[in-house]
Amino acid sequence: MPLASRSPKADKTRNDIVRAAEKLFAEKGFRAMTLRDVTRQAHVNLAAVNYHFGSKRELMLAVIRNRFEPINVERLRRLDALMAKHLTAPIPVAAIFAALFGPLFESANTEHGPDRALMQLIGRAITEPADFMRSMHKVFFNELSQRFMAELRRSCPQLSEEALQYRFFFVINTMLGTIIEQARLENLSGGTLDATDFDKLVKQLTDFAVAGFIQTDATP
Amino acid sequence: MPLASRSPKADKTRNDIVRAAEKLFAEKGFRAMTLRDVTRQAHVNLAAVNYHFGSKRELMLAVIRNRFEPINVERLRRLDALMAKHLTAPIPVAAIFAALFGPLFESANTEHGPDRALMQLIGRAITEPADFMRSMHKVFFNELSQRFMAELRRSCPQLSEEALQYRFFFVINTMLGTIIEQARLENLSGGTLDATDFDKLVKQLTDFAVAGFIQTDATP
DNA sequence: GTCTATAGAACGATAGAC
DNA sequence: GTCTATCGTTCTATAGAC
Numbered sequence: 001m002p003l004a005s006r007s008p009k010a011d012k013t014r015n016d017i018v019r020a021a022e023k024l025f026a027e028k029g030f031r032a033m034t035l036r037d038v039t040r041q042a043h044v045n046l047a048a049v050n051y052h053f054g055s056k057r058e059l060m061l062a063v064i065r066n067r068f069e070p071i072n073v074e075r076l077r078r079l080d081a082l083m084a085k086h087l088t089a090p091i092p093v094a095a096i097f098a099a100l101f102g103p104l105f106e107s108a109n110t111e112h113g114p115d116r117a118l119m120q121l122i123g124r125a126i127t128e129p130a131d132f133m134r135s136m137h138k139v140f141f142n143e144l145s146q147r148f149m150a151e152l153r154r155s156c157p158q159l160s161e162e163a164l165q166y167r168f169f170f171v172i173n174t175m176l177g178t179i180i181e182q183a184r185l186e187n188l189s190g191g192t193l194d195a196t197d198f199d200k201l202v203k204q205l206t207d208f209a210v211a212g213f214i215q216t217d218a219t220p
Numbered sequence: 221m222p223l224a225s226r227s228p229k230a231d232k233t234r235n236d237i238v239r240a241a242e243k244l245f246a247e248k249g250f251r252a253m254t255l256r257d258v259t260r261q262a263h264v265n266l267a268a269v270n271y272h273f274g275s276k277r278e279l280m281l282a283v284i285r286n287r288f289e290p291i292n293v294e295r296l297r298r299l300d301a302l303m304a305k306h307l308t309a310p311i312p313v314a315a316i317f318a319a320l321f322g323p324l325f326e327s328a329n330t331e332h333g334p335d336r337a338l339m340q341l342i343g344r345a346i347t348e349p350a351d352f353m354r355s356m357h358k359v360f361f362n363e364l365s366q367r368f369m370a371e372l373r374r375s376c377p378q379l380s381e382e383a384l385q386y387r388f389f390f391v392i393n394t395m396l397g398t399i400i401e402q403a404r405l406e407n408l409s410g411g412t413l414d415a416t417d418f419d420k421l422v423k424q425l426t427d428f429a430v431a432g433f434i435q436t437d438a439t440p
Numbered sequence: 441g442t443c444t445a446t447a448g449a450a451c452g453a454t455a456g457a458c
Numbered sequence: 459g460t461c462t463a464t465c466g467t468t469c470t471a472t473a474g475a476c
Binding site: 034035036046047049050055056 | 468469470471472473
């Protein structure tokens with residue numbers, strides 16, 4: 001593993017490998033993504049993976065970090081912007097959820113159309129059995145959730161701590177489940193709904209999450 | 221693959237294999253679950269898998285069918301009971317969701333404590349890349365969702381077809397996400413919430429889903 | 441930095457004795 | 459039905475030429 005590989009050629013090879021690995025991991029999962037697949041798709045030699053990353057595992061960490069980190073940075077940036085805008089006043093719940101959902105779904109909605117690989121990637125990263133991946137996700141997720149829950153606590157003082165925790169848990173699960181199962185939206189609707197319309201999806205998702213989060217009593 | 225293996229000895233071997241395969245698949249996923257692992261855990265010979273199931277793939281189908289089928293049968297049984305009870309009157313949305321969530325979470329709540337392997341199994345079955353598993357899940361899921369959506373349509377005539385489909389999609393995703401991520405509930409709450417309290421979890425989940433499903437407008 | 445070649449291990453599946 | 463033994467394949471990782 002090179003400590004300082006900064007030649008343009010090496011960076012291109014590195015990036016090609018990461019991109020190919022992301023695509024194949026999203027499609028197949030960690031075990032089924034073989035280094036032979038990756039190097040064939042990246043048009044590099046099999047040995048290049050171990051030269052640049054040391055192992056399949058280190059390559060996988062690079063893939064995850066490459067995608068998760070920018071999304072979470074942007075989420076916290078938007079939350080900070082909301083706090084700066086509202087000062088000590090409580091932030092609307094819908095705005096907090098928009099900061100949480102937006103960067104994720106926008107990352108999956110490129111100018112070249114929806115990036116299904118990314119949505120699958122994030123979904124798969126959650127369920128992947130390997131311990132090193134689960135612990136990495138925990139690091140990413142814990143910091144983020146504590147920051148968002150603190151703001152939700154301020155915005156919804158009427159909620160008990162228990163209700164707050166359960167409902168934030170459900171909101172996260174709805175978001176994650178929607179990413180994982182997103183491809184099934186068209187299936188479910190018999191083809192009438194457009195799974196690539198991210199703006200509408202996020203709008204509907206936010207409405208759903210807000211209603212579930214702030215509800216005060218059960219209804220018929 | 222024996223066409224009629226009904227000896228007690230063979231049944232025990234078969235069941236031991238299915239049980240071991242379920243546990244290992246839940247922990248590791250399809251690719252990482254090796255037949256050597258399975259037969260070692262089941263205390264049977266490696267060749268027994270191919271004798272009883274023909275292939276690793278057929279074994280996996282048996283594992284999934286063994287768990288999914290009873291849960292879905294019970295879901296539809298409860299939905300039928302609700303229809304018989306309410307006749308032509310609309311069924312309360314909360315009751316419909318209880319029929320959808322109940323059998324799943326009850327299956328995971330045995331008398332010997334929570335069956336984390338089952339919850340992981342179902343979560344993993346959803347994200348597993350293998351095509352034969354995705355198509356199997358589709359068969360199970362489509363029939364079920366059409367039945368439940370038909371009743372929700374009757375109970376919520378005020379909802380547009382589009383809203384109905386989006387929201388049912390989110391409800392399913394919340395349920396699935398909650399199963400997959402269930403182990404993280406304690407983590408999220410810093411240990412104050414008890415992830416093994418299924419009654420409370422299902423109650424909270426149902427309230428959340430109902431509120432999100434029937435909401436009429438966005439709120440601050 | 442990138443290649444060829446290959447070591448070394450693990451896999452699914454099967455043949456054939458009992 | 460269950461065993462041992464093994465075939466043929468595929469994998470990660472590495473050694474060494476260029």
